[in-house]
Amino acid sequence: MIGILSYGAYIPRTRLPLSAIGGRPAKDGGPEKAVAWNDEDAITLGVTAALHCLRGFDRSRVDLLVFASTTLPFQEKQASALAARVLDLPRAVQTSDQTGTTRAGTIALRAAFDAIKAGSARFALVIASDVRLGAPSSGLEANFGDGAAAFLVGDGDAIATLDDFAAVADEVTDVWRPASQAYVHSWEDRFVIQESYSPNVAAAIQALLERSQTKIANYDRVALYGPDARAHGDAARAAGIGKDQIVAPLFGRLGNAGTAFAPLLLVSALEAARAGERILVVNFGNGADATSFRTTPQIEKAGDRRGVEWNLARRRVVPRYDDYINARGLAPKEWDAGTNPGLSATILFRERDDDLNFRGQQCRKCGAIQFPAQRVCETCFAKDQFDSVRLSDRIGKVVTYTFDFFFPTPNPPTIVTIVDVDGARIHLQVIEIKPDEMKIGQEIEFVFRRIHESGGRPNYYWKGIPKPV
Amino acid sequence: MANKEAIRDKVSIVGIGCCQFGENWDQSPADMIVDAAYEAYADAGIEDPQRQIDAVFTGSIYTNKGPHECADALKLFNKPVSFATNYCATGTDLMRLATLSIAAGVYDTVLVVGYDKPKDRGVSGPSVVTDRVRDLPQTPAGWFSLVAATYFEKYGASRADLAKIAIKNHANGCLAEKSFLKRKITEDDYFKARIISWPFGLYDSAAQTDGAAAAVLTRTDLASRYSKAPIKIKGVTVRSGPNPQKDPKNDFLSWKPTAWARDDVYQMAGITNPRAQIGIAQVHDCFSLTELLTYEDLGFCEKGSAKDHIASGDFELTGSLPVNTDGGLKTFGHPTGATGVRMIYENVMQLRGKAGARQVPGVEGKLAVSHNIGGHPTACGIAVIGRD
Numbered sequence: 050m051i052g053i054l055s056y057g058a059y060i061p062r063t064r065l066p067l068s069a070i071g072g073r074p075a076k077d078g079g080p081e082k083a084v085a086w087n088d089e090d091a092i093t094l095g096v097t098a099a100l101h102c103l104r105g106f107d108r109s110r111v112d113l114l115v116f117a118s119t120t121l122p123f124q125e126k127q128a129s130a131l132a133a134r135v136l137d138l139p140r141a142v143q144t145s146d147q148t149g150t151t152r153a154g155t156i157a158l159r160a161a162f163d164a165i166k167a168g169s170a171r172f173a174l175v176i177a178s179d180v181r182l183g184a185p186s187s188g189l190e191a192n193f194g195d196g197a198a199a200f201l202v203g204d205g206d207a208i209a210t211l212d213d214f215a216a217v218a219d220e221v222t223d224v225w226r227p228a229s230q231a232y233v234h235s236w237e238d239r240f241v242i243q244e245s246y247s248p249n250v251a252a253a254i255q256a257l258l259e260r261s262q263t264k265i266a267n268y269d270r271v272a273l274y275g276p277d278a279r280a281h282g283d284a285a286r287a288a289g290i291g292k293d294q295i296v297a298p299l300f301g302r303l304g305n306a307g308t309a310f311a312p313l314l315l316v317s318a319l320e321a322a323r324a325g326e327r328i329l330v331v332n333f334g335n336g337a338d339a340t341s342f343r344t345t346p347q348i349e350k351a352g353d354r355r356g357v358e359w360n361l362a363r364r365r366v367v368p369r370y371d372d373y374i375n376a377r378g379l380a381p382k383e384w385d386a387g388t389n390p391g392l393s394a395t396i397l398f399r400e401r402d403d404d405l406n407f408r409g410q411q412c413r414k415c416g417a418i419q420f421p422a423q424r425v426c427e428t429c430f431a432k433d434q435f436d437s438v439r440l441s442d443r444i445g446k447v448v449t450y451t452f453d454f455f456f457p458t459p460n461p462p463t464i465v466t467i468v469d470v471d472g473a474r475i476h477l478q479v480i481e482i483k484p485d486e487m488k489i490g491q492e493i494e495f496v497f498r499r500i501h502e503s504g505g506r507p508n509y510y511w512k513g514i515p516k517p518v
Numbered sequence: 519m520a521n522k523e524a525i526r527d528k529v530s531i532v533g534i535g536c537c538q539f540g541e542n543w544d545q546s547p548a549d550m551i552v553d554a555a556y557e558a559y560a561d562a563g564i565e566d567p568q569r570q571i572d573a574v575f576t577g578s579i580y581t582n583k584g585p586h587e588c589a590d591a592l593k594l595f596n597k598p599v600s601f602a603t604n605y606c607a608t609g610t611d612l613m614r615l616a617t618l619s620i621a622a623g624v625y626d627t628v629l630v631v632g633y634d635k636p637k638d639r640g641v642s643g644p645s646v647v648t649d650r651v652r653d654l655p656q657t658p659a660g661w662f663s664l665v666a667a668t669y670f671e672k673y674g675a676s677r678a679d680l681a682k683i684a685i686k687n688h689a690n691g692c693l694a695e696k697s698f699l700k701r702k703i704t705e706d707d708y709f710k711a712r713i714i715s716w717p718f719g720l721y722d723s724a725a726q727t728d729g730a731a732a733a734v735l736t737r738t739d740l741a742s743r744y745s746k747a748p749i750k751i752k753g754v755t756v757r758s759g760p761n762p763q764k765d766p767k768n769d770f771l772s773w774k775p776t777a778w779a780r781d782d783v784y785q786m787a788g789i790t791n792p793r794a795q796i797g798i799a800q801v802h803d804c805f806s807l808t809e810l811l812t813y814e815d816l817g818f819c820e821k822g823s824a825k826d827h828i829a830s831g832d833f834e835l836t837g838s839l840p841v842n843t844d845g846g847l848k849t850f851g852h853p854t855g856a857t858g859v860r861m862i863y864e865n866v867m868q869l870r871g872k873a874g875a876r877q878v879p880g881v882e883g884k885l886a887v888s889h890n891i892g893g894h895p896t897a898c899g900i901a902v903i904g905r906d
Contacts, residue, residue, distance in 0.1 A: 449668045
């Protein structure tokens with residue numbers, strides 16, 4: 050049966066209390082938003098969600114990857130090709146980036162289903178991820194949150210099938226960001242809601258209900274994109290969506306996650322759903338679309354997945370607004386980034402297997418696993434007799450550690466460790482742990498992160514986080 | 519198979535020189551090279567270096583401009599001038615290359631110049647390397663502190679033991695004319711200072727400075743022509759080691775290259791009882807814990823017992839085996855390429871009985887050891903010298 054086989058979500062652990070925006074004191078306990086930290090962007094968020102989605106699945110069978118985002122770090126250089134490498138997908142994978150609208154996630158999901166139904170792909174991974182910036186201290190800054198969702202689609206033990214899809218397109222200069230600018234712009238919000246959001250959402254829902262000969266009351270859960278809590282509530286009421294149907298939109302916990310927003314609400318719905326439920330996903334951006342799903346008995350066997358609830362339970366509250374501004378690189382700097390060419394592209398090219406796929410090697414003679422790839426075995430000195438092994442999905446253990454206050458970072462210290470992964474020793478930054486909680490033997494899971502911006506572009510590698518319990 | 523004793527006593531140090539270490543804003547590398555080399559010339563009674571110096575071995579890490587910087591500063595042209603680097607063991611490796619070239623009978627008299635100029639870069643402390651994505655953050659404090667969590671847990675040492683090393687080296691530095699820092703510190707100062715990379719705070723970390731040091735080496739049978747007090751090279755070696763950051767077998771209780779270089783150089787020098795035969799040591803205190811580990815790894819005390827020997831003052835100026843008598847890297851300063859040669863300078867002064875206020879009594883008849891460790895650490899150099 051063709052359908053969604055798995056899902057995953059990733060919401061950055063860092064939360065900015067909305068009270069902190071505009072320089073007011075940060076207060077924990079009130080409304081907040083999830084914010085990508087200095088080592089995160091749309092790529093790392095999306096890849097992390099995808100890793101969560103792929104847990105327990107054979108990734109060598111994925112032959113289509115669609116990456117949806119309005120905040121891809123490169124305008125020219127494909128995000129899906131980078132993600133495919135990091136996810137250690139087969140070389141023959143088809144890759145595609147979907148961008149330009151917050152609706153890109155549902156468009157990508159629809160495209161993946163179409164590709165599989167048409168026979169041009171067998172297993173498709175769809176990632177929706179966004180790290181949108183509102184100007185500091187603006188209303189949009191308070192509104193936006195960062196996150197990512199991922200779905201594996203294919204012919205197999207589907208947990209949900211796609212029933213129908215309808216879309217309307219519209220041209221309104223309501224919310225936009227020119228290519229050269231960092232901050233999202235919006236026309237007056239009343240105009241955006243009255244002339245763009247409300248009518249487009251209503252039209253898409255109407256189109257779907259007509260196509261599928263269903264009524265809104267037939268749906269057990271409705272995942273509805275909303276520009277803000279009030280407009281979301283108004284649109285739901287206007288469409289006749291009851292409080293028991295609507296999927297909680299997470300304002301005040303996540304924030305408007307852009308391209309990832311509706312997909313994350315779909316994850317929420319799938320997490321809660323039982324077999325035989327109908328789920329409607331309504332998305333918005335330069336028009337609107339509506340997608341209906343039906344869950345299968347398989348959903349009750351989906352087991353523990355890292356979905357929205359798992360992510361929202363992991364929190365670290367930013368103590369000061371300035372920390373957020375520094376981490377996002379929004380504070381003026383003493384020195385311009387300059388025009389250095391950055392890391393050698395040839396070295397990056399040669400080291401893709403190590404740095405992106407996070408593959409080490411196992412010696413065929415002595416069996417020792419080592420990292421990075423080397424010509425001569427570190428243990429038995431055999432030459433060129435290795436098999437490549439993926440380390441990114443293994444668990445490491447801290448051998449030793451230090452807390453580096455010297456390395457420039459928004460939140461010193463940088464925790465630096467030697468991690469043992471089945472015998473390989475890796476010099477690795479560990480994040481998401483307090484120094485006084487670090488101990489020898491700490492179990493470590495690997496996460497893909499931004500390391501620095503040498504050359505004025507993001508450079509990526511892996512870090513460790515404490516293995517989640 | 520290597521002949522471990524092949525070079526013992528064949529080469530002697532007849533001249534030493536060292537410029538004032540510090541933040542030498544108004545000096546170029548050439549200025550410091552000239553200061554150090556001409557002091558060494560004068561010490562050896564060399565009046566015509568263009569004629570009397572047969573070859574030059576020079577090295578630095580930060581300027582890294584090859585042999586011409588030194589050759590041009592000293593106008594030593596039409597000569598074999600070689601430039602070598604071996605991380606922080608550069609100075610000791612230069613001594614080794616010079617010694618081998620003389621022992622091989624190729625040259626009679628060779629000049630060694632180690633120098634560095636980190637203070638022209640506009641930043642405090644060593645460079646933070648961002649030319650790769652792997653292994654970040656790349657800071658020396660971050661590399662050398664990786665041994666702390668493991669060592670502290672196994673042997674019960676703590677920052678209080680490291681404080682005593684820092685206090686000692688600050689006190690010793692006050693007695694050395696050419697040292698950078700001349701300021702005593704207290705335990706209170708130590709614990710109030712900011713942390714660089716745990717457990718290393720400001721006072722655990724070497725003072726990065728500019729500086730140059732030089733030595734003139736010659737055949738032992740010619741040494742009396744140059745010096746009334748030539749000092750013999752008993753052994754000098756370097757050892758490579760695996761990168762501890764990826765070495766699958768590293769216990770993080772000691773640094774492997776030190777133990778390997780020790781085994782080699784003690785055989786070269788005929789050292790079988792280090793505590794009895796060695797009277798003084800200059801060891802690589804890039805960080806206080808590096809010095810502590812080196813006490814053990816050079817056989818000055820049993821593994822794990824360093825804190826007891828620190829407590830009893832064994833390695834202080836008045837102790838049974840004084841270490842870093844001139845303040846070490848901590849306060850004399852650490853111009854990377856110069857440090858190994860600066861240690862030779864101090865050991866020669868001590869063996870001649872000319873170390874002034876910091877002179878260790880009764881050391882003249884004993885052996886003096888100098889030790890460098892560098893890289894991640896991935897290399898160690900050790901030299902053993904003595905009068906007799």
